Amino acid sequence: MPREIRLNAFDMNCVGHQSPGLWRHPRDLSSTYKDLEYWTELAQILERGKFDGLFIADVLGVYDVYHGTAEHAIRHATQIPLNDPLLVVPAMAQVTKDLGFGVTCSLTYEHPYPFARRMSTLDHLTKGRAGWNIVSSYLDSAARNFGMKNQVRHDDRYAVADEYMEVCYKLWEASWEDDAVIRDAQIGVFTDPRKVHQIEHYGEYFQVPGYHLSEPSPQRTPVLYQAGASRRGKDFAARHAECVFVAAPSKVILKNYVSDIRRRAAGFGRDPSKLLFFNLLTVIVAPTEEEAKRKHQEYRQYVSYDGALALGSGWTGIDFGQYRPDQRLEYIENDAVQSATESLTISDPSKIWTVEEVANWIGIGGLGPLLVGSTEQIADALEEWVEETDVDGFNLAYAVTHESFRDFADLVVPELQKRGRFKQQYLPGTLREKLFNGGPKLPDEHPGGIIRKQGLTQLEPAQSSA
Amino acid sequence: MPREIRLNAFDMNCVGHQSPGLWRHPRDLSSTYKDLEYWTELAQILERGKFDGLFIADVLGVYDVYHGTAEHAIRHATQIPLNDPLLVVPAMAQVTKDLGFGVTCSLTYEHPYPFARRMSTLDHLTKGRAGWNIVSSYLDSAARNFGMKNQVRHDDRYAVADEYMEVCYKLWEASWEDDAVIRDAQIGVFTDPRKVHQIEHYGEYFQVPGYHLSEPSPQRTPVLYQAGASRRGKDFAARHAECVFVAAPSKVILKNYVSDIRRRAAGFGRDPSKLLFFNLLTVIVAPTEEEAKRKHQEYRQYVSYDGALALGSGWTGIDFGQYRPDQRLEYIENDAVQSATESLTISDPSKIWTVEEVANWIGIGGLGPLLVGSTEQIADALEEWVEETDVDGFNLAYAVTHESFRDFADLVVPELQKRGRFKQQYLPGTLREKLFNGGPKLPDEHPGGIIRKQGLTQLEPAQSSA
Numbered sequence: 001m002p003r004e005i006r007l008n009a010f011d012m013n014c015v016g017h018q019s020p021g022l023w024r025h026p027r028d029l030s031s032t033y034k035d036l037e038y039w040t041e042l043a044q045i046l047e048r049g050k051f052d053g054l055f056i057a058d059v060l061g062v063y064d065v066y067h068g069t070a071e072h073a074i075r076h077a078t079q080i081p082l083n084d085p086l087l088v089v090p091a092m093a094q095v096t097k098d099l100g101f102g103v104t105c106s107l108t109y110e111h112p113y114p115f116a117r118r119m120s121t122l123d124h125l126t127k128g129r130a131g132w133n134i135v136s137s138y139l140d141s142a143a144r145n146f147g148m149k150n151q152v153r154h155d156d157r158y159a160v161a162d163e164y165m166e167v168c169y170k171l172w173e174a175s176w177e178d179d180a181v182i183r184d185a186q187i188g189v190f191t192d193p194r195k196v197h198q199i200e201h202y203g204e205y206f207q208v209p210g211y212h213l214s215e216p217s218p219q220r221t222p223v224l225y226q227a228g229a230s231r232r233g234k235d236f237a238a239r240h241a242e243c244v245f246v247a248a249p250s251k252v253i254l255k256n257y258v259s260d261i262r263r264r265a266a267g268f269g270r271d272p273s274k275l276l277f278f279n280l281l282t283v284i285v286a287p288t289e290e291e292a293k294r295k296h297q298e299y300r301q302y303v304s305y306d307g308a309l310a311l312g313s314g315w316t317g318i319d320f321g322q323y324r325p326d327q328r329l330e331y332i333e334n335d336a337v338q339s340a341t342e343s344l345t346i347s348d349p350s351k352i353w354t355v356e357e358v359a360n361w362i363g364i365g366g367l368g369p370l371l372v373g374s375t376e377q378i379a380d381a382l383e384e385w386v387e388e389t390d391v392d393g394f395n396l397a398y399a400v401t402h403e404s405f406r407d408f409a410d411l412v413v414p415e416l417q418k419r420g421r422f423k424q425q426y427l428p429g430t431l432r433e434k435l436f437n438g439g440p441k442l443p444d445e446h447p448g449g450i451i452r453k454q455g456l457t458q459l460e461p462a463q464s465s466a
Numbered sequence: 467m468p469r470e471i472r473l474n475a476f477d478m479n480c481v482g483h484q485s486p487g488l489w490r491h492p493r494d495l496s497s498t499y500k501d502l503e504y505w506t507e508l509a510q511i512l513e514r515g516k517f518d519g520l521f522i523a524d525v526l527g528v529y530d531v532y533h534g535t536a537e538h539a540i541r542h543a544t545q546i547p548l549n550d551p552l553l554v555v556p557a558m559a560q561v562t563k564d565l566g567f568g569v570t571c572s573l574t575y576e577h578p579y580p581f582a583r584r585m586s587t588l589d590h591l592t593k594g595r596a597g598w599n600i601v602s603s604y605l606d607s608a609a610r611n612f613g614m615k616n617q618v619r620h621d622d623r624y625a626v627a628d629e630y631m632e633v634c635y636k637l638w639e640a641s642w643e644d645d646a647v648i649r650d651a652q653i654g655v656f657t658d659p660r661k662v663h664q665i666e667h668y669g670e671y672f673q674v675p676g677y678h679l680s681e682p683s684p685q686r687t688p689v690l691y692q693a694g695a696s697r698r699g700k701d702f703a704a705r706h707a708e709c710v711f712v713a714a715p716s717k718v719i720l721k722n723y724v725s726d727i728r729r730r731a732a733g734f735g736r737d738p739s740k741l742l743f744f745n746l747l748t749v750i751v752a753p754t755e756e757e758a759k760r761k762h763q764e765y766r767q768y769v770s771y772d773g774a775l776a777l778g779s780g781w782t783g784i785d786f787g788q789y790r791p792d793q794r795l796e797y798i799e800n801d802a803v804q805s806a807t808e809s810l811t812i813s814d815p816s817k818i819w820t821v822e823e824v825a826n827w828i829g830i831g832g833l834g835p836l837l838v839g840s841t842e843q844i845a846d847a848l849e850e851w852v853e854e855t856d857v858d859g860f861n862l863a864y865a866v867t868h869e870s871f872r873d874f875a876d877l878v879v880p881e882l883q884k885r886g887r888f889k890q891q892y893l894p895g896t897l898r899e900k901l902f903n904g905g906p907k908l909p910d911e912h913p914g915g916i917i918r919k920q921g922l923t924q925l926e927p928a929q930s931s932a
Contacts, residue, residue: 013587015656024651031649031656034590034681036560060580062677070659070677071929077656081647081681084580084587091556091591094502113611114526114550114575121479121550124500125557145579145676181547183497185490188770190481190497190543193536210611211528211536215500215547304654463537 005386005421006393006435007413008102008278009046009405012057013083018282018366018397020078020307022299028400034083036091042402043092046099049409050423052435053100053131054092055225055245055278055395056085060106061142063314066306067321070141073314076307086122093126100431102131102225102243107164108157109146113208116171119222120214128218128430128440133225134240136161158232163203165240169448170199172221173441174455175212191215193462197455211462218430219440221448228261238264238275239447243435245395247280247367254279255389262390269445274436278395279385282365284372285407296364296372299399303363305356312362325356365397379415386421471852471887472859472901473879474568474744475512475871478523479549484748484832484863486544486773488765494866500549502557508868509558512565515875516889518901519566519597520558521691521711521744521861522551526572527608529780532772533787539780542773552588559592566897568597568691568709573630574623575612579674582637585688586680594684594896594906599691600706602627624698629669631706635914636665638687639907640921641678657681659928663921677928684896685906687914694727704730704741705913709901711861713746713833720745721855728856735911740902744861745851748831750838751873762830762838765865769829771822778828791822831863845881852887 015031016023023031032038046054062080063073073080089101103122105115123130136157180195201208227245228237237244238261248254262272284299286292309320329352353361364370371381385391398404416422427433430440442448481497482489489497498504512520528546529539539546555567569588571581589596602623646661667674693711694703703710704727714720728738750765752758775786795818819827830836837847851857864870882888893899896906908914 021654023649023656024654034683036556036591040560060583060679062679069928074657074659074662074677074928075655080677080679081657082583082679083590084584086553087556087584087587087591089556090502090553091560094506094557094560109577109580111575111612117526117548118550118553121553124549125502125553141676145674146577183489188487188490189541190489191540191547193540196540208611211540211546213526213528213546213548217500462535462540 002383002420003386003392004423005382005416006276006278007049007051007422008053008055008393008395009042009051010055010057010280010395010397011042011401012079013085013088014079014081015077016307017057017079017401018311018362019303019364019399020076020311021304021363022302022400023077025299025302025400027403030401031077036088039088039092040095042405043096043099045402045405045409047096049405049413050426051099051405051409052393053102053431055102055131055133056088056104057133058082058085058104058106058135059142060109061145063310064141065317065319066310066313068319072306073310076304076310078304078307078310086118089122089130090125093129098129098426098434100129100131100223100434101126102133102223104133104135106135106142107161108136109142112164112167112171112206113210116168117213119168120172120212120217123217123219123222124214128432130217130219131223131225131243131431133227133245134161134165135227158236160205161236163205165447166203166451167199167201167206167208169221169451170201170455171208171212173448173452175199176216178216181215196462197460198462199455200460219432220452221442223431223435234261235264237261238270239268241275242432242442242446243276243278245278245280246391249367249369251385251389254385254391258390271443271445274443276392276435277390278393279389279391280366280368280397281394282368282370282397282399283378283404283408283412284364284370284399285375285378285411287375287411289374289377292372292374292377299364300360303360305359305363308359308363309355311366312358315367320355320359323355325354325359327355328352329355329358364399368395368397375411375415378412379419379421382412382416383419383421468849468886469852469858470889471848471882472742472744473515473517473888474519474521474859474861475508475517476521476523476746476861476863477508477867478545479551479554480545480547481543482773483523483545483867484777484828485765485769485830485865486542486777487770487829488768488866489543491765491768491866493869496867497543502554505554505558506561508871509562509565511868511871511875513562515871515879516892517565517871517875518859519568519897521568521597521599522554522570523599524548524551524570524572524601525608526575527611529776531783531785532776532779534785538772539776542770542776544770544773544776552584555588555596556591559595564595564892564900566595566597566689566900567592568599568689570599570601572601572608573627574602575608578630578633578637578672579676582634583679585634586638586678586683589683589685589688590680594898596683596685597689597691597709597897599693599711600627600631601693624702626671627702629671631913632669632917633665633667633672633674635687635917636667636921637674637678639914639918641665642682644682647681662928663926664928665921666926685898686918687908689897689901700727701730703727704736705734707741708898708908708912709742709744711744711746712857715833715835717851717855720851720857724856737909737911740909742858742901743856744859745855745857746832746834746863747860748834748836748863748865749844749870749874749878750830750836750865751841751844751877753841753877755840755843758838758840765830766826769826771825771829774825774829775821777832778824781833786821789821791820791825793821794818795821795824830865834861834863841877841881844878845885845887848878848882849885849887
């Protein structure tokens with residue numbers, strides 16, 4: 001049986017997400033991101049297309065590397081204005097039954113105690129469809145708004161992150177036993193206090209002695225998503241992530257990354273085949289190749305040069321504003337640019353790209369590969385990517401929303417289903433059960449599962465047995 | 467024309483809120499608080515009854531004063547388990563059009579930068595129906611989970627709170643000008659960067675130099691709710707609050723409190739008649755007095771003695787566990803108890819109450835007055851309270867949910883409408899417009915309005931005019 005292809009949609013609570021300028025396209029809805037209807041309609045399209053989940057990105061700063069100012073990002077709505085990602089989920093949960101929700105929350109700027117409760121609440125309200133994309137933010141402009149001069153030093157950031165996860169696992173996995181809530185009206189006991197524990201966490205960065213405030217949610221720990229690129233980041237992903245987001249521009253890079261993380265995960269005692277990898281991807285599809293190419297040309301007219309380079313400068317740390325549009329990239333020396341532009345060689349390995357061409361490429365869906373083609377061509381390409389790289393699926397950015405998602409759901413999904421590459425229906429249960437065809441909770445060998453087992457033997461209950 | 471009576475419903479994302487034990491009542495739905503349907507059904511009942519808003523309480527700790535342990539609170543579901551209050555609002559906003567939402571968020575434990583964005587997002591998604599109940603938490607058990615030994619010292623807490631508000635006002639009122647977002651596809655400008663400003667806040671407790679991330683929401687600053695009891699707390703309410711929550715047990719106390727805060731508000735240059743006061747109140751109503759009394763007796767069977775005293779002990783700081791149930795309150799010397807029990811004299815001034823009787827009273831709706839009677843009797847009583855105390859309306863706690871709210875909407879509201887005391891329909895516009903029949907934004911003389919005016923002249927734009 002061919003391997004099933006997994007699918008996330010990628011959006012953000014803002015205008016144009018990774019397609020700066022395309023808000024001007026007459027069919028683009030992204031500037032209505034402030035309305036609940038934008039999100040409920042999107043969720044319904046995705047569930048109709050049997051997407052595994054919707055992944056909502058977030059940053060807590062602005063793109064101000066390009067020309068050393070946020071002016072261009074602001075003018076072209078490059079991820080500013082930007083609203084909170086969590087609050088749109090409950091409304092989407094209400095109009096769907098199976099779609100998962102992976103929400104980006106930075107652990108650098110929020111205390112784990114209220115955060116853990118917020119995620120438990122989301123998992124309750126969605127009946128176990130909550131996911132958390134763990135990030136430590138990457139924009140200096142974000143750190144400054146929290147009273148820090150610059151970002152926390154990279155390695156310290158991961159030390160804080162590891163302890164943050166430990167606190168969350170204790171709250172989610174070890175504070176309330178499975179059968180603590182008995183809700184017995186006859187004997188007048190809602191919760192058995194012998195089965196609720198203070199977590200007694202006294203660490204280097206966090207002191208959290210108390211009880212988790214939420215009763216156990218369907219998944220306890222939400223499904224954990226992560227994207228780690230540095231050595232520490234990769235180890236963090238290999239230890240904690242159940243789903244890994246990648247933005248690899250080429251198959252070679254992707255294949256190496258996937259096998260590296262799977263190897264590291266095995267080193268941490270986890271089953272490496274149980275990690276799901278999603279590569280960033282933008283697809284422009286139509287019934288025929290010609291129509292798809294026409295659609296691509298049509299979209300390209302709306303790309304904002306400055307908006308795209310504001311994004312690219314923020315991501316790479318290079319101020320592209322110092323280069324002319326016709327400057328060729330071979331003369332820009334920077335690892336991030338070299339790596340990013342490797343994907344450009346997919347279509348033409350001999351071509352040297354100019355800054356303007358890069359802007360046109362980033363400007364439709366960001367740094368991931370861009371595939372343009374007929375339904376069959378796209379399905380072929382997706383199968384190749386999966387076969388050749390060991391990736392599990394894709395994190396689909398949009399060019400024009402909701403059109404990009406609707407096109408994919410209407411054209412590519414049925415084709416993949418025909419080829420036995422895509423589910424005919426959702427599995428029952430929580431997001432974790434749907435994704436891994438196992439139980440609703442973290443597996444025993446996961447760091448959160450280990451804390452669950454240890455916690456129950458080590459922690460004192462609220463009331464001792466008589 | 468008689469004065470209009472205002473109405474909030476009072477709930478919390480937990481079981482039984484202020485009626486510990488009544489989750490055992492066969493018609494009570496509160497133990498389904500984890501389901502979106504609990505909230506959407508509640509919101510629809512309230513909007514049908516033309517309630518001004520739903521006020522969602524919150525604490526970030528447990529009630530562990532009673533017998534020096536959280537055991538009783540846990541067993542009787544006394545505000546634990548407890549979920550996040552914000553996440554239920556978007557789902558309710560989706561099924562209503564006019565109902566306002568006042569959400570409790572403690573400023574002690576969350577940084578103002580992401581918080582301000584979260585509230586802006588809520589105001590966008592609700593199309594201007596967001597309210598914020600500003601609290602600095604009152605449970606030591608909450609402070610400890612944030613790595614503090616005890617709560618921040620009371621006066622310092624208000625110094626932090628004042629600066630927190632200043633940061634929020636700058637983000638909400640002064641960072642983006644009204645006409646910053648122009649969304650002009652022809653010239654390719656979404657936002658005019660000359661009209662977006664970094665707030666440049668460098669204070670004693672917070673350093674927030676950057677831009678607000680959200681574009682202006684319908685109300686900019688959500689409607690501000692507050693309940694202040696201490697001297698500093700009263701001044702804080704008088705400066706900032708547009709709606710004031712009171713839990714006065716008697717008309718005398720309420721009248722003094724209302725006139726005190728109105729006087730203080732005038733001292734801060736605000737129009738004292740523009741503050742709306744809501745007193746905590748529990749109503750058990752039926753077509754006849756006899757039926758109402760029977761219903762009260764029926765509810766009382768389900769009150770949890772330990773659950774009620776766990777609440778009472780947490781609120782007053784007195785461990786009621788040290789007293790016998792038949793102990794008479796005249797022998798317990800404490801201001802809070804004396805003040806709380808004044809309300810008991812409403813029904814019988816000569817009676818000395820026992821601890822058990824107090825538990826029975828607290829156990830149905832908490833410390834506010836409890837009114838039991840026929841539709842006409844309740845309407846009479848509400849009119850008297852408003853006439854005699856200058857209060858604007860009530861914050862209605864439930865005994866059994868959603869029954870208490872449905873009874874009130876079906877019986878009392880039509881009676882008050884008949885008497886010209888209650889709106890026939892909602893005013894158009896945002897929550898602020900509905901409540902105050904003015905504009906959507908804070909008035910100019912409010913501290914947030916003052917910052918709006920100052921901010922626009924003082925702050926540098928992202929891009930200067932050519």
